[in-house]
Each structure stands twice: as C-alpha cells, then as structure tokens.
Amino acid sequence: MTLAKVVGRAVCSVKHPQYEGEKLLLVQPVDPKGGFLGHPYLAVDSAQAGPGDMVLIIDEGGSARQILGKPSIGAIRTVIAGIVDKVQAGG
Numbered sequence: 001m002t003l004a005k006v007v008g009r010a011v012c013s014v015k016h017p018q019y020e021g022e023k024l025l026l027v028q029p030v031d032p033k034g035g036f037l038g039h040p041y042l043a044v045d046s047a048q049a050g051p052g053d054m055v056l057i058i059d060e061g062g063s064a065r066q067i068l069g070k071p072s073i074g075a076i077r078t079v080i081a082g083i084v085d086k087v088q089a090g091g
Helices: 061-068
Strands: 002-010 024-029 041-045 054-059 078-083
Touching (some): 024 054, 024 078, 054 061
Parallel strands (some): 041 078
Antiparallel strands (some): 002 024, 002 054, 054 078
C-alpha cells in the first residue's frame, strides 16, 4: 500500500471496457508529512474519495480484483483502498 493524495479527476470519453462505470482519480504519492513523491497516476476509486483526500492506494492487479469484486478484470491495476483520516509517524 502507498500513501497518496488525490490531486484531480479523470474524465474519459472513450476507455477500456473494464473501466466502464468506474470513477478514475489522479493520485500523487506522498510521504507521512504530506510532501509529494514521484509522479501522479490514475487509480480506480473504490472508497468514494475526492480531490484533496489523503488515501491508501494498492498498485497490484490481484488486490485490485479483490477490492473491486471483479475476479476477471485484467486491465485495472491501481485502486484506492481507503481514505486516511490521520497519519502519525514515529513515537
């Protein structure tokens, strides 16, 4: 799992059939203090997140299939697994 912040939404007029009906959000990995890391990428939203939310993302196809309840999907790899209320690092 990776800590990330939702930085935008994606609207697609044409997309892979396995993405039909799925909300796509742009997520940016962050450190525990909220500093941006790496590059943003798309994730399927399974947690009803929105721009500005801190989230946990899973970037692995098997876990994405389980979270979405779609055992036969192959195109979806990254999914938002939950919304983070608070981050506490260290002691």
